[in-house]
Amino acid sequence: MNDLPPDLLDPKLLKLFDVLYRTGSVTRSAELLGLSQPTISIWLQRLRRQVGDALFVRTPEGMAPTPRAEALIGPAREVLDGLRRLMAVQPAFDPATAQRRFRICMTDASHVTLLPTLLARVRAEAPDVRLEAGRMDDGVAQALASGEADLALGYAPWLASGIYQQTLYAQDWVCLANSAHPRIGKTLSLARYRQEAHVTVSPGTGQGLLEAALAAHGVERRVLLDLPGFLGLGAVISSTDLIVTLPRHIGETLAQASGLTVLACPLKVEGFDVKQHWHARYHEEPGNRWLRGLLAELFMARHRTAATRPAAAPAAAAARAR
Incomplete structure (x- = not known):
């Protein structure tokens, strides 16, 4: 009949018990439950066997409950109410009234390129929501799985099983120089790149790609x-007259703020995608969905359309709504 152990009542039998108690009629119970009268009779017999009591007896006024039924109806309705609460629609996330903290793991570059825009939008839509920036490191997967972090932003190719991902935009590489640099104009040759002095920034998640390109070109x-x-x-x-090689988004952001010249990188460096990542456990959680949708709206529209796919185990789904 079902997969429940023999000492547990089938919920459909509990529902029949409740309806029959309220109506006192097998015919009326069949109508309300959308079942045939023979089916109602079969279910009632199963219920009687499991409980060890007749539960209802026929009288001129209808099916009258036994003392055992009178004792059981309260607990039975509590169980049914609990099951209804379990199946209730998850409450929606209302950003206008929400009081919640979201923790987002992100790179240092994202602090400059993504966070200010995201914060401004969150403050406009959800004034009582608090954002917290976490580190983008080897502990990100566990933080997402445990709920310690809600999202991760950046280039994180090590995130795999159980983690969904959505590309926000693609990155290539640029160089920055003083707009009044004495030896560099509007272009930067590979020979000049070799000769100039450089600034390096402590390796981020994409710096390995730059190091690999330098090694491949013997630079x-x-x-x-x-x-x-x-x-x-x-x-x-x-x-100064130093130059630096950076992913385009952080490079253009710094150039705009400091009046620098953005130059095409003279060597081919493999690009990468900046993505938002979240754990399958929170794929349907309304607040997480709202935040993901906000990020997609803010940054995908500015760059290019991106597809959503799970990194491994979970089934693919639309990133913003699901």
Whole structure:
């Protein structure tokens, strides 16, 4: 009949018990449940066997409950109410009234390129929502799985099973130079690139691609400054003749803020996609869906249409609504 152990009542029998108790009629119960009277009789016999009591007896006024039925109707209705609550539609996320913290793991570059725009939009739509930026490191997968983090933004090719991903935009590489650089005009040759002094930024998730390209072209840069992050980079480039090689989005953002020249990178460096990642456990969670939709609206529209696909196990689904 079902997969429940023999000491548990089938929910459909509990529902019959409730309806029959309310109506006192097998005929009326069959109508309300959309079943035939023979089916109602069969179910009632099963219920009687499991409970060990007749539960209802025929009288001129209809099916009258036994004392055992009177004792069981309250607990039975509590169980049915609990099952209804389990099956209830998950409450919607209302950004206008929500009071919640979202933790987003992101790279240092995303602090500059994505976070200000996202924060402005969140404040406009969800004034009581708090954002927290977390690190994009080897612990991201566990943080997403546990719910410690809601999303991860950036280039994270190591994220795999159980993690959904959506491409927000593609990245290539550019170089930045002082707009008044004494030896560089509107273009940058590979020979000039080799000769100039460079700034490097502590490796982010995409820096391995740059290092691989340098090695493939046999280019060994003359590095005069190593920085742990992007803080101060614009000021350094705008006040010196050093150059730096960066992904385009962070490069153009810094160039606009500091009046720098953006130059095509003279060597071919493999590009990558900036993505948002979330765990399958929270794929349908309304708040997570809202935040993902916001990011897709903000950044996919500015770059290009991107498809959503799960990295491994979960079935593919639309990223914004699902």
